[in-house]
Amino acid sequence: MGFAIDRHSPVPAWQQLASQLRAHIATLAPQDMIPSTQELVKETGLAIGTIQKAVSALKAEGLVYAVSGRGTFKR
Amino acid sequence: MGFAIDRHSPVPAWQQLASQLRAHIATLAPQDMIPSTQELVKETGLAIGTIQKAVSALKAEGLVYAVSGRGTFKR
């Protein structure tokens, strides 16, 4: 997938990730799953909390919805 | 102010606080400041992160806006 964070950027890591996720989600069909928190931790090297903050933003935007125990999906 | 969290409630602490803050904010005038993160920590006994999550929700709702170094205010 290639999510990469520039840690020297003035843009916060969670915002960078949120932007990249938005671009990825744009390529998906509704009900498609986005990478799990753990996958994103591995890919980006960010802490869990930082991943959650990025994904929370997308949920707040109504771009995705989460189902506990299953995953997070494009709306 | 009297923000009190019921730790046995099934409702998450951050949601309880967000609800109580909404009620408090309803009594304020625009540009009035809400309690600082540290004040809320003292009043509620919750961790900083939990306070921030509650206030973030209110920001996402457009109910308040934050100015770093000054405080968080009713919109």
Added chain:
DNA sequence: ATGCATTTGTTCGTATGTATG
């Protein structure tokens, strides 16, 4: 039905950075 692995959700605590007055 039981148990396990996966995944999201909540909460805690800490440290550091940045902005304001």
Added chain:
DNA sequence: GCATACATACGAACAAATGCA
């Protein structure tokens, strides 16, 4: 310079829901 206040980021633990063997 200093105190206050919000913002970012880290790491950890536990709970709850889901799906599958």
